[in-house]
Amino acid sequence: MIGAEAIVKCLEEEGVKYVFGYPGVAICPFYNSITESKIKTVLVRTEQSAAHAASGLARISGKPGVCAVTSGPGATNIITGIATAYADSIPLIVITGQVKSDLIGSDVFQEADITGAVESFVKYSYLVKKADELPRIFKEAFHIANTGRKGPVLIDIPIDIQQAPVKSFKYPETVNLRTYKPTVKGNSAQIKKVIKELNRSARPIICIGGGVQLGGAEDLVQSFAEKHGIPFVTTMMGIGTVPTDHDLYFGMVGNNGKPYANKAMNEADVIMMVGARVADRAISQPDLITKDKVLIHIDVDPAEIGKNAVSSIPLVGDCKAIFEDLNSEEFDIDCTKWVKELKKYKKELCPVRKPDKKYVDPQGFIDILTNKLNDTAVYVADVGQNQIFSCAYVNIKDNTRFLTSGGMGTMGYSIPAALGAKLADPKRQVVCVCGDGSFQMSMMELATFRQHGVQAKIIVFNNSYLGMVREYQHYSYKDNYSMVSLDGSPDLEKLVSAYDFDYFRLENMNGLEKTIDAFIKDKKNCLLEVMIDPMDLVKQ
Amino acid sequence: MKAKRIYSVTVENRSGVLSKVSGLFARRSFNIDSLAVGETDDPDVSSMTIVSSGDERTLEQIEKQLNKKLDVIKVKTFNEYQCVSRELMLMKVKYNKSNRAEIMEMCEVMKADIVDMSLHYMMIQICDTPEKIQLLINMFKSISIVEIARTGTLSLSKCMENDG
Numbered sequence: 001m002i003g004a005e006a007i008v009k010c011l012e013e014e015g016v017k018y019v020f021g022y023p024g025v026a027i028c029p030f031y032n033s034i035t036e037s038k039i040k041t042v043l044v045r046t047e048q049s050a051a052h053a054a055s056g057l058a059r060i061s062g063k064p065g066v067c068a069v070t071s072g073p074g075a076t077n078i079i080t081g082i083a084t085a086y087a088d089s090i091p092l093i094v095i096t097g098q099v100k101s102d103l104i105g106s107d108v109f110q111e112a113d114i115t116g117a118v119e120s121f122v123k124y125s126y127l128v129k130k131a132d133e134l135p136r137i138f139k140e141a142f143h144i145a146n147t148g149r150k151g152p153v154l155i156d157i158p159i160d161i162q163q164a165p166v167k168s169f170k171y172p173e174t175v176n177l178r179t180y181k182p183t184v185k186g187n188s189a190q191i192k193k194v195i196k197e198l199n200r201s202a203r204p205i206i207c208i209g210g211g212v213q214l215g216g217a218e219d220l221v222q223s224f225a226e227k228h229g230i231p232f233v234t235t236m237m238g239i240g241t242v243p244t245d246h247d248l249y250f251g252m253v254g255n256n257g258k259p260y261a262n263k264a265m266n267e268a269d270v271i272m273m274v275g276a277r278v279a280d281r282a283i284s285q286p287d288l289i290t291k292d293k294v295l296i297h298i299d300v301d302p303a304e305i306g307k308n309a310v311s312s313i314p315l316v317g318d319c320k321a322i323f324e325d326l327n328s329e330e331f332d333i334d335c336t337k338w339v340k341e342l343k344k345y346k347k348e349l350c351p352v353r354k355p356d357k358k359y360v361d362p363q364g365f366i367d368i369l370t371n372k373l374n375d376t377a378v379y380v381a382d383v384g385q386n387q388i389f390s391c392a393y394v395n396i397k398d399n400t401r402f403l404t405s406g407g408m409g410t411m412g413y414s415i416p417a418a419l420g421a422k423l424a425d426p427k428r429q430v431v432c433v434c435g436d437g438s439f440q441m442s443m444m445e446l447a448t449f450r451q452h453g454v455q456a457k458i459i460v461f462n463n464s465y466l467g468m469v470r471e472y473q474h475y476s477y478k479d480n481y482s483m484v485s486l487d488g489s490p491d492l493e494k495l496v497s498a499y500d501f502d503y504f505r506l507e508n509m510n511g512l513e514k515t516i517d518a519f520i521k522d523k524k525n526c527l528l529e530v531m532i533d534p535m536d537l538v539k540q
Numbered sequence: 541m542k543a544k545r546i547y548s549v550t551v552e553n554r555s556g557v558l559s560k561v562s563g564l565f566a567r568r569s570f571n572i573d574s575l576a577v578g579e580t581d582d583p584d585v586s587s588m589t590i591v592s593s594g595d596e597r598t599l600e601q602i603e604k605q606l607n608k609k610l611d612v613i614k615v616k617t618f619n620e621y622q623c624v625s626r627e628l629m630l631m632k633v634k635y636n637k638s639n640r641a642e643i644m645e646m647c648e649v650m651k652a653d654i655v656d657m658s659l660h661y662m663m664i665q666i667c668d669t670p671e672k673i674q675l676l677i678n679m680f681k682s683i684s685i686v687e688i689a690r691t692g693t694l695s696l697s698k699c700m701e702n703d704g
Contacts, residue, residue: 119560120567124610127556144610179552179613303604306597 001169003131004029004162007095008037010138013171016066018042018057018423020050024070026097026110029162031068042423042452045444047074049416051081051152052442055090056420059403060378060428062216064091064145064153065420071097072110075156076117080410083121085152087407088237089214091145092152093138094122101129101158115156123151131164135171143175148182149301150214182300186317186325193313194272195331197294201270203338204230207253209282210237210406211275211299212319218242220323221274227327229335230272231342233261235282236391238275240379240402244395250342254282256388256538260349264342270294275319278308279407298322353540359533360506362389362461366433369459369516370395373429378403378421382414382434385467388538390433412441415458419445422454429457429520436462436486446499449525456501456525460492463532471537492529502526544573545599546623546695548616549588549606553579557611561588564609570594570602574627574670576692585613589694618697625695629673630655631664632686639683650676661686 001009007030011019020042023031034041044050047069054065069078075096085092098104099111115125124144126137134157141153198204212221218241225232231248234241236256242249251258253265265271271289273296278286286309289295297304297311298319305314315322355361366389370379375397381390381404394402403421405413418432439460449456461467470484493503504519504526506512519528551557558577565572573591580587592602599617606615635643647654647664650672656663666676670693677688 115556116559119563177610180610301608303601303608306604307601310597 001166002029002033002162003134003157003164003166004033005036006131006134006166006169007138007157007162008033008039009169010135010171011039011066012037014138014142015063018420019066019068020044020053020057020420021068022047022050022070022074024072024074024097024110026071026099026159027068027074027095027162028097029159030095030097030157042419042448044416044448046442047077048081048412049442049445049448051078051085051092051094052410052413052416053420053423054092055081055085055088055413056380056403056417057424058090058092058420059417060401060421060424064093064142066093066095068095069097070110071099071114072112074110075112075114079118079121082118082152082154084405084408084410084413086121086123088210088405089150090152091150093141093145094152094154096154096156097162098127098156098158100160102160104158115154118154121152122154123149125154125156127156128158128161131161131166134161134166135169139172140175140177144177144180148180182318183302183316184318184321186298186315186322188325190313190315191322191325191329194296194315194326195329197270197296197313198228198230198333199331201294201333202335203268204270204272204333204335205264205268206230206232206272206274207265207276208232208234208238208241208274209276210235212238212241215275215300215319217320217323220320220327222246224323224327228331228333229339230333231264231335231339233257233264235276235279235406236404237406239391239394240396240400243397248339250346252391255284256281256391258349258392259351260342260345263345263349265289267341268293270296272296272298273311274298275300277304280308283309351540355536356533357508359508359536360512360530361509362386362532362536363393364509365506365512365530366390366393367395368512369431370400372516372520373400373431375399377401377429377431378418380404380414380418380421380430380432382432382438383409383411383468384435384438385463385471385536385538386433386435386438386461388468389461392538411438414438415442415445416448418456418458419448419454426455430455431457431459433459433461435467436460436464436489437466440486440489443495446496446501446525450499455523456527457519457522458527460527460529461532462492462529463534463536464489465534467532467536468538471539474537475539492527496527500525504528506530541595542593543596543599544591544593544620545602546618546620546625546693547588547590547592547602547606548618548623548695548697549590550580550613551586551588552611552613553584553586554611557586558588560609560611561590561606564605565590565592565602568601568605570598574692576694589692591693616697618695623695623697625669625693626667627670627673627693628665628667628691629676630689631666631677631680632661632688633664633680634660634684634686635662636660643683646679650679652676
């Protein structure tokens, strides 16, 4: 057995089904060996997409997504994808080929110091020095990526290591890392304090972050809230955790969130932050949520607690374990009056849009589309106005999943992420919503769907602008539009027909339901172009 | 309120670890006042002494972020009064007949040694607290310092009866 075969064996041991990537000389031994395996390889059209596709797969399957690219430009191209996964704590295993061990540092062809370059975007990285270390390294890497606060792990493997003999392959059953022991169970004294504060509270609120889904605690958090009648809001990454029509749900917080969600946060006396970083987009003034309130901060990463806001009760641990404990505790709290108040705000502070009838109104479109999707659908939103509209108007049912690039805000995420999500569970409906800007950042991946027989359902909001930046220039630069016009964009009907996609189009709200129905029912790859008012604003 | 804190960090003795730790300080805009690295009695483990300053929240973040690094085994923190700190400095100075005696006298008072000498230059070695070393530098400023090499602060917490 050689190193490359050992890598494939490690991936098989971990139950990996797909590897997304792009070959080059330095990763060729690996791609040579993988043809003998049942693991399927998916050739993307640019390396960044490999990481996004692996991210989509990871978020639906709950297992780390795997991608493998070559050295030098292959490795540097995937960095944005790695950083995107890191910002949202998505577990990835990124394998990069590297030049021969004895040439490292001599600036040979396609050499890049990738472990150095990604240091601030990975949870951990390895530069493999001996082929015999591969089983241990892979075992550790999968463990590190998918435990504690999840995240990408990069394994850089020189070509000679991939070709070197491996004396005896034995995949370790356990990992032994003296420096890495994430806290799972919450401290019982802290849990007691949480109960005490909630007991005293008249206006508590739970703010659900992305960590709840990552920790698989959706049902536990929801049943905790329901048991005590505690209202909840979500951050952007928390969307998809709870049904949007839930009686206790009061929208997404933040500067692009619902005014009544922010009001709820401001008026609360106890905030229970669960798996959320108190990031600037969600909480623009962290001091305000701590000034006259009790902040209970629950996170698996101790460094997040106290980083952006000083918490009154820090509670470190896996939110699944913590909410199992919290659910077994009895306490008495009555939020009926507070919830009634919040419902009043929800009615009063619900922004009413005034759409131009000549175009499709994103609100109406997303509302109807997501009502028609089935219970287990995956909605992948890109970045830009399309993302903010999606967050505001998506209907989440019991098992709907909502994927987007939250922390990094990486345009071009949705198309490859949808590809990965569909491969993770082909039975699920997967729709991808992007803008005409983000579409053009990853439209080359239409070929990937076609080549690998993965069904694509892509919706493009066409407003001929980089809408989010245009909106910013409208409010902050007195409409001095600079670098935001997308003139010169391709005719999407012609473009997708070149990839043998079906094409649908909506000019305005006429025939909306019929077109959406046909688009959802279509068995082929398809794209729906939705014409949006170029001057539309997410904040009207 | 800016305060000073000393981090005694034990790390895995692997290539790239120093750059990972110092990179963390750079990326998050944490100060490094001084940094000293060396092997411990266990060849697989290195010890780093990092002196940093900042407000309470920053100092706490430094500890948490250090703990997050997978190559970091243990982080101990203390303030200047809870530990014994030493730094080694070598200083080359130019001398002449008229100030030679004065220099030697200063060295004696400051418990510094003259470790090398030529016709016009001498090298002074001092191992003391960072404050004493700064004092010596200030005293020699009027004399003519040619060059200086300092190790950075090394610290260990003070001896306690329950020390393992």
